[in-house]
Amino acid sequence: MRIKDLGEFGLIKRIGRLLPPCSGDVVVGVGDDVAVVDTGGKHYLLLTCDIQVENTHFLPSVSPYQLGLKAAAVNLSDIGAKGGEPLHFLVSLALRAETSVEWVDEFYRGLGEGASRHGADIIGGNLSHTQGPQVVDLFLTGRVKKEELLLRGGARPGDKVLVTGQLGNAKGGLFLLTQEDLREKLTPERAEALLTALLTPTPRVREGQAIARTGKATAMLDISDGLAQDLLHICEASRVGVRIWAEKIPFSFALEELGQLLGTPPWLLALEGGEDYELCFTSPAEEAEELAEEVERTTGIPVTIIGEVLPQEEERWLVTPQGEERLLSPRGWNHFREAKDGS
Amino acid sequence: MRIKDLGEFGLIKRIGRLLPPCSGDVVVGVGDDVAVVDTGGKHYLLLTCDIQVENTHFLPSVSPYQLGLKAAAVNLSDIGAKGGEPLHFLVSLALRAETSVEWVDEFYRGLGEGASRHGADIIGGNLSHTQGPQVVDLFLTGRVKKEELLLRGGARPGDKVLVTGQLGNAKGGLFLLTQEDLREKLTPERAEALLTALLTPTPRVREGQAIARTGKATAMLDISDGLAQDLLHICEASRVGVRIWAEKIPFSFALEELGQLLGTPPWLLALEGGEDYELCFTSPAEEAEELAEEVERTTGIPVTIIGEVLPQEEERWLVTPQGEERLLSPRGWNHFREAKDGS
Numbered sequence: 264m265r266i267k268d269l270g271e272f273g274l275i276k277r278i279g280r281l282l283p284p285c286s287g288d289v290v291v292g293v294g295d296d297v298a299v300v301d302t303g304g305k306h307y308l309l310l311t312c313d314i315q316v317e318n319t320h321f322l323p324s325v326s327p328y329q330l331g332l333k334a335a336a337v338n339l340s341d342i343g344a345k346g347g348e349p350l351h352f353l354v355s356l357a358l359r360a361e362t363s364v365e366w367v368d369e370f371y372r373g374l375g376e377g378a379s380r381h382g383a384d385i386i387g388g389n390l391s392h393t394q395g396p397q398v399v400d401l402f403l404t405g406r407v408k409k410e411e412l413l414l415r416g417g418a419r420p421g422d423k424v425l426v427t428g429q430l431g432n433a434k435g436g437l438f439l440l441t442q443e444d445l446r447e448k449l450t451p452e453r454a455e456a457l458l459t460a461l462l463t464p465t466p467r468v469r470e471g472q473a474i475a476r477t478g479k480a481t482a483m484l485d486i487s488d489g490l491a492q493d494l495l496h497i498c499e500a501s502r503v504g505v506r507i508w509a510e511k512i513p514f515s516f517a518l519e520e521l522g523q524l525l526g527t528p529p530w531l532l533a534l535e536g537g538e539d540y541e542l543c544f545t546s547p548a549e550e551a552e553e554l555a556e557e558v559e560r561t562t563g564i565p566v567t568i569i570g571e572v573l574p575q576e577e578e579r580w581l582v583t584p585q586g587e588e589r590l591l592s593p594r595g596w597n598h599f600r601e602a603k604d605g606s
Numbered sequence: 607m608r609i610k611d612l613g614e615f616g617l618i619k620r621i622g623r624l625l626p627p628c629s630g631d632v633v634v635g636v637g638d639d640v641a642v643v644d645t646g647g648k649h650y651l652l653l654t655c656d657i658q659v660e661n662t663h664f665l666p667s668v669s670p671y672q673l674g675l676k677a678a679a680v681n682l683s684d685i686g687a688k689g690g691e692p693l694h695f696l697v698s699l700a701l702r703a704e705t706s707v708e709w710v711d712e713f714y715r716g717l718g719e720g721a722s723r724h725g726a727d728i729i730g731g732n733l734s735h736t737q738g739p740q741v742v743d744l745f746l747t748g749r750v751k752k753e754e755l756l757l758r759g760g761a762r763p764g765d766k767v768l769v770t771g772q773l774g775n776a777k778g779g780l781f782l783l784t785q786e787d788l789r790e791k792l793t794p795e796r797a798e799a800l801l802t803a804l805l806t807p808t809p810r811v812r813e814g815q816a817i818a819r820t821g822k823a824t825a826m827l828d829i830s831d832g833l834a835q836d837l838l839h840i841c842e843a844s845r846v847g848v849r850i851w852a853e854k855i856p857f858s859f860a861l862e863e864l865g866q867l868l869g870t871p872p873w874l875l876a877l878e879g880g881e882d883y884e885l886c887f888t889s890p891a892e893e894a895e896e897l898a899e900e901v902e903r904t905t906g907i908p909v910t911i912i913g914e915v916l917p918q919e920e921e922r923w924l925v926t927p928q929g930e931e932r933l934l935s936p937r938g939w940n941h942f943r944e945a946k947d948g949s
Contacts, residue, residue: 266710267703271733274710281714285727289694298730300694300747302645310729312745314698316736351632351643355657355698355743360610367609367617371624384628386653387641390614393659395738400698402655402745404643 295415295500296341296484297405307412309405311341317396322440327366329462331373334399336466337487339381340540342405343468344485346413346475349381349405354388357398370399381468411475413483413544415500422481423551424505424570427470427542427558429515430490431529434536436461438521448524453517464540470562471542479554483544489537495579495593497545504573507591509534510584511569530584545572638758638843639684639827640748650755652748654684660739665783670709672805674716677742679809680830682724683883685748686811687828689756689818692724692748697731700741713742724811754818756826756887758843765824766894767848767913770813770885770901772858773833774872777879779804781864791867796860807883813905814885822897826887832880837922838936840888847916850934852877853927854912873927888915 266274279293290307291299300308315334317323335352342349354374358367371385378385383403418424435457439446446454467485474480482501486493490512498505514533522529546554548571555566573580579591609617622636633650634642643651658677660666678695685692697717701710714728721728726746761767778800782789789797810828817823825844829836833855841848857876865872889897891914898909916923922934 264707265703266701266705266707269707274707274733277707278710278714281711282718282728283722285729286725289727289729292727292729293731295730298694298696300729302647302651304646308645308651308747310694310696310745310747312696312698312730312732312743314700314732314734314741314743316700316734316738316741318737319700319735351641351653353641353653353655353745355655357657357659357662357741358609360608362609364607364609364612364617364620367621368624371621375625379626382629384632384635385625386628386632386635386643387638387655388636389655389657389743390617391657391659392614392662393739393741394661395659396736398657398659398700398736398741398743400655400657400732400741400743402653402696404651404653404747 291414297345299412305408306406307409309342309345309347309407311338312400312402313337313341314398314400316398325462327370328373330399331370332377332463334401335374335377336464336540338401338403339377339383339468340466340485340487342403343466343471344483344542345407346411346471346483347405347407348472349383349403349468351404352378352383352385353402354385355400356388357391357393359394359397360392362397381466407475413475413480415482415484415497417482418497418501418503418545418572419481420503420572420574421548422545422572423548423568424507424572425544425546425551425555425566425568426486426490426513427467427564427566429513430486430539430541431514431518431533431536432457432460433464433538434532435518435521438525445524449520453520456515456517457521461538464538466540467542467564470558470564473558473561474542474544474554477554477557479546479550481545481547483542486539486541486543487537489535490543491534491591492593493543494591497543498579502575504575504577504579505570505591506573506580506582507570508582511567513565513567534581634757640688642755648751649749650752652685652688652690652750653745654681655743655745656680656684657741657743659741668805670713671716673742674713675720675806677744678717678720679807679883681744681746682720682726682811683809683828683830685746686809686814687826687885688750689754689814689826690748690750691815692726692746692811694747695721695726695728696745697728698743699731700734700736702737702740703735705740724809750818756818756823758825758827758840760825761840761844761846761888761915762824763846763915763917764891765888765915766891766911767850767915768887768889768894768898768909768911769829769833769856770810770907770909772856773829773882773884774857774861774876774879775800775803776807776881777875778861778864781868788864788867792863796863799858799860800864804881807881809883810885810907813901813907816901816904817885817887817897820897820900822893823887823889826885829882829884829886830880832878833886834877834934835936836886837934840886841922845918847918847920847922848913848934849916849923849925850913851925854910856908856910877924
């Protein structure tokens with residue numbers, strides 16, 4: 264069997280089953296975005312890594328400054344999604360010998376800026392030569408107060424589903440990056456907004472911490488693979504179902520204009536699009552509105568209730584703006600295969 | 607300027623200068639093999655990573671089981687070289703979609719075995735697709751009692767220089783791997799020993815801990831780039847010079863036989879060869895022999911005094927078996943360029 268037949272998430276599950284059980288200090292191991300270790304104090308130690316490969320995650324033409332900023336953001340987002348405080352980066356780079364030293368300077372300028380915006384330090388790493396696609400792999404530690412840790416597995420039937428910000432902008436940016444003609448048809452500042460969302464996303468670190476501090480959230484993750492796919496992660500880890508209302512999914516005017524050009528409803532782009540790095544979280548129904556208001560007030564970022572958690576046997580549903588209920592498909596970003604089920 | 611013009615170590619220095627200063631909890635940042643963080647308890651937190659790229663660090667034909675074992679060893683060795691205890695691995699993989707799932711299984715079998723031999727857990731990671739060379743990047747945390755931490759920068763003039771085990775076997779293995787005819791000329795069990803040293807090196811974790819516990823060592827690192835290159839790291843960090851006695855450098859009968867076939871003195875292969883993952887450390891002259899005996903006794907691994915630390919202005923010297931003093935050159939493993947100075 265090839266990896267592409269099993270897919271990324273199938274492979275992760277297989278690896279999880281292969282590994283021997285962890286020591287008692289490991290609170291969360293393989294399977295979440297972040298590993299959680301109990302080092303004995305008031306905080307848990309958080310560990311995460313994200314590998315970015317040329318031609319898979321970024322084009323050779325991307326500016327190294329933007330690449331550094333984005334690589335930082337992707338990791339910071341993981342720590343933020345646990346309610347955590349980012350601490351220390353290690354940086355692994357595989358570079359071609361012909362790459363200019365100025366490229367490396369600019370990459371580190373972006374990375375350093377991204378890290379310092381959230382109080383994190385770059386404290387080490389590893390350099391290697393490659394003859395193929397360049398690779399950027401960041402490792403980030405963080406910490407979270409034990410009582411504030413949020414995982415994927417805490418959602419309960421009756422909870423509401425909430426998201427920060429607007430979804431789908433990064434997917435919009437990807438359309439513009441790969442289809443030059445589309446870009447020319449869109450209002451310039453809107454095109455710019457979509458491209459910025461893709462190339463230099465803003466990790467919701469302060470928002471994640473604010474959500475965790477309220478004590479009113481039950482589960483959380485960052486939307487890296489697309490809302491539909493990441494909801495599935497929450498449903499699997501929490502053993503619940505979900506109902507999402509398409510008309511509640513927040514999207515930008517820019518995405519709306521792009522949707523018109525593409526003949527695709529913007530909520531569908533927002534539902535399927537990956538790399539938004541907004542947060543998706545759950546909260547008991549009676550506390551969800553108060554939580555949303557509190558986080559909006561302290562962070563200035565809009566928070567929207569987009570659905571509700573169901574018992575597992577009621578499965579996963581999307582309610583279209585026309586009121587039709589459709590089975591929610593896990594379509595999202597899979598690194599090894601395209602969704603072929605036509606969903 | 608291209609990376610190949612600056613070289614790996616030049617680039618690391620440049621990056622170190624670019625980065626903003628770290629927070630007060632960072633004891634050791636960019637420039638050592640391991641970053642050291644003070645989290646407030648009795649131990650320091652150690653963080654390291656090592657990226658392995660297909661065609662740069664390993665051939666496509668290597669067994670994934672051996673690759674997993676070696677990737678673990680490279681990182682475990684870094685923690686051991688600080689006197690530390692390995693704790694938690696994260697695993698970043700960039701794989702081709704056509705790679706078999708069984709390849710991944712075997713890789714994790716090797717990695718898991720390597721980790722568990724030293725009490726470390728695999729607790730997370732990240733999978734990505736690549737269309738180019740496959741990449742294995744491991745992150746490893748560890749801890750060390752604050753009073754037992756050993757760095758590169760503690761060597762003092764008058765100290766002795768010591769190494770564990772035998773040097774150059776991995777370089778011998780590389781000759782055999784790349785020159786089929788050589789392999790056939792060597793005694794089979796000796797060929798096997800050299801290849802094993804290259805493909806599945808034994809990290810000196812217990813030895814590093816034993817050395818640190820004696821309280822008699824002043825500086826330490828693992829020999830990954832070759833003794834000559836790694837001695838230079840100690841000399842730079844400690845601001846000292848060094849004199850190494852070629853006839854004291856420990857090597858195997860297998861390397862001696864290979865040296866005869868190649869027409870190269872085995873001590874020169876041992877001096878220049880990378881990837882041995884033995885430990886090189888320093889100790890005050892009056893304590894060095896006792897330290898060597900103590901570590902040999904507790905670990906069963908031979909320890910050899912091979913040189914002495916000089917004041918910085920006396921520079922770095924190699925005494926050949928014929929008694930000639932030659933300037934020691936930093937020839938070693940540089941990922942981005944070949945040594946061209948004929949040294």
